[in-house]
Amino acid sequence: MRLKHMTRLDIRPENLKATAWGTAATAVLGVLIVAGSRRLNHFDAALVGYTFAVLFATFGVTYRYAMWLMRPTTAIYWRRGWQVFLRPKYIGRNIALWIRHVGSDFVLNAFVFRRGKARWMAHWLIMWGCVLATAITFPLVFGWVHFATVTGDFGTYEAFVFGFPVSRFQIDSLIGFLTFHGLVWASILVTLGVMLAMRRRMRDRSAAAIQQFGEDFLPLILLFAISVTGLMLTASYTWMKGYAYDFLAILHAITVIFTLLWLPFGKFFHIFQRPAQIGVAFYKEVGRLEPPAHCRRCGHGFTSELHVRDLIEAERVLGYRYDIDGEVEHYQWICPPCRRSMLVLAQGRAWADELGTGVYPLGGESPDGVTPRFGNAGVNQGPLGSEDRDNFHP
Amino acid sequence: MPVPAHMEFFIDPNRCIGCQACVQACSECDTHKGHSMIHLEYVDRSHSVQTAPVVCMHCDSPTCAEVCPADAIKRTEDGVVQTARKPRCIACNNCVLACPFGVPKMKTDAHLMMKCDMCYDRTSVGRRPMCATVCPSEALFFGTREQIEARRKRSAPTNSFRFGNQAITTKVNMMLPVTARSEYIDVTAAMGDRNVGKDIRFTVLTDALFDDAEERTV
Incomplete structure (x- = not known):
């Protein structure tokens, strides 16, 4: 009876496959945490909640990513994208294209700038704030990076990566100040970005028409909560002699852990989807070099x-x-x-x-055959770019 | 808020006079400021003034959304197929090439597909889409079924189309004659057509010049 009931749950092969990928990715991260922290010797037990949230997020993101790649069209383009990227004829060109796109799309967010300056400023600040925060916190949480005073010299700190000494700096130096306040700089970037994004969402009628709380506001609120509670921690130990530090630490942990758990479900998933844009660029570039399709009407x-x-x-x-x-x-x-x-x-x-x-046909053969033409292909009234000009012809 | 169910979009390209008012008005829409999403084309410019105004038909099973590898195109519960969600669109052009009505556009430099969303900022609060407010011949009409029936006694709306072996139903209606033999519009049947018009014979001049004028109509 029980087995019968379970078969009715309709667990499809793709669910099992995605579960396997999720489990494998989580296991690999678990092994890396144990190895990178030298068998948990440098693992900070106070951060265990964060670690488990990251492990859950890893499973969730990998599961969803695997399910996404199994959608019929995504599967075709994933496969085809790699095929065209690896074609020996185009590989050199594709690598150059990849470098260019990483610079313009990822580092500068140039395509977001072209969608709107206010949107770009908000996105760029939030993105770099999050990248900086992630680059600092994840290795610390996993025990991959730790700091220790140099024996016999309490004024000097030594940074270790995967247990290997990497660099030394004076605690009172500018480098020390910038390093220890890395998350403060990240919080400032994120807070500014969130405020700009909120402003746009509250004033823009286009955004107002389709925005949803869960999809559009919740991520901003979460990022703001993380940043503000993080800054409050710094304020507490710097200027308030640690006032309410324990409470703030728990509050901060709750905001971060909730965000990590939310990562696979909401808007944040675009962080993992977006790199596909670069794969599409290879596909289109190779397509331009290959024979064009000809309309079988005109x-x-x-x-x-x-x-x-x-x-x-x-x-x-x-x-x-x-x-x-x-x-x-x-x-x-x-x-x-x-x-x-x-x-x-x-x-x-x-x-x-x-x-x-x-x-x-009135008046005999048309010099254009049956080609339709835009009534007024003025600025922004006809094709919106080079691809439209190709697809919509003159 | 969803678009009220009793408010519908009716298109009658036969009434289009090619004035471009819809094209201009469309670019005023807040959801795609400065960019016109309407396509207004001459069907066969050399021989006819016939124009083709095309807006998104908002398919019940949108091919554009199905072929989107990034799952960026969503159909809201009121049946409106929204333009691409900006965080997700990866600018692959699939939607542009798969739409059976040829509607989506690609803003290449912004890596973003854009398309008519029935002026969602307006229709979701009970207003008419920009194009329908300015169309002087009501080729683009937004209103209730009662209103369109009162205005067009000889027409009846249909939302069924055929493309080869594929049937597509849409939220937007197109006007057909009440007496039309088919309940759907067979788009691919017009593959070889050039333009639709009334063959007008100007015989005044030829009547004056030639005795056998009746045979020399132009």
């Missing part, structure tokens, strides 16, 4: 043949049946302008039957 080239064929495969896997009898074979071989034109012509055809008018 004859114009639009995207790459590679892309059209992959989309046909993806649509078939998804259960769409855009197949067309005859030479055209599949609707995917029709360019977007011809699709729009055909929609209108098809409606006109019904009215022509009703009104007794004809559907025909």
Whole structure:
């Protein structure tokens, strides 16, 4: 009876596969924590709550990432992205492209700047604040990095990475001050970014129309809570003789642990999804070097043949049946302008039957064949960029 | 807030006069400020003034969302297919190329797909979309079913389309003659069509010049 009941839970193979990936990633991180902290010798027991939250987040993020990669279209592009990246003919070019994209997309967030300056400023500050905080706290929590005074010299600190001595600095030096207050700098960056983001969300009517509490406000509130409680800890021990330090430490831990547990579910998951953007850049770059697809109605080239064929495969896997009898074979071989034109012509055809008018070429052959043209392709009224210009033709 | 269920979008491209008012108004929309999401094209510019105004039809099973590898396109409970969620869109162009109506656009430099979202900032608070407020011929009409029935006695809305073997139903309606033989619009049947028009014969001049004018109509 029990077994019967369990089979009705409908655990699909992809769930099992994703669980296996999640478990494996968590196990690897666990081993690295034990090894990196020299069998937990440098592991700070006070931070154990953080460690388990990170382990849970690792499982959750890996599980969701694996499930995401098993979606039909994602699977096709994941596979194809690696194939085009590793093609010997293009590998050198692809590596150069990767470096360029890491600089412009990750370091500078240039694409966010083009979406809006206020959005960019908020995103850039939050992102770098979080990167800095993560780079400091995760190795400390895992015991991968620790500091110790040099024997016989209480004024000098030595930093150890994975148990190996890396550098020494004076506690009272500028380097010491900057290092020990690393999380303060991160908090300031995040707080400023969150305030700018909140301002935009409260004033922008476009954002107001579709924003949701869980998706858009909660992440900002969590980041703000982490930053403020973290800063309060510093304020407590620096200027208030440790007033309410224990309470603040627990409050800070709660905000951080909740955020880590939330990592796989909400908006924060985009941190892990976004690098796929670089894979897409390889795919599109290689597509540009390969033969273009030609619209089987107007004859114009639009995207790459590679892309059209992959989309046909993806649509078939998804259960769409855009197949067309005859030479055209599949609707995917029709360019977007011809699709729009055909929609209108098809409606006109019904009215022509009703009104007794004809559907025909007036005045003989057109020099453009049947190519539709934008009525006014002025700035931002027609194609929005180089790809639209290719796909929507002149 | 969702778009009220009794308010619907009705499109009748046959009534489009190509005035571009919708194109201008669209770029005023707060959800895509400065960018027009409407496509307004001449179907066969050399021989016809026929224009094709196309907005997002908001499919019940949106192909754009299904083929999105980043799961960036969401359909809200009121049936509106929203534009790409900015944190997720990876600018792969799948939606642009897969949409059967040819609607989404790609803002290449911003790595972002943009498309008509039925002016969600307006329609979700009971206002009409920008394009429908300015269309002088009501080719783009947003209102109740009663209103459209009162205005268009000879038309009836349909939201069913066929593309090859694929049937697609949409939130947005397109007007067909009441007497139309088919309940759906077969888009791929228009593959070879060039333009739709009334064959007008100007015989005044030829009547004056030629005796056999009736045979020389132009």
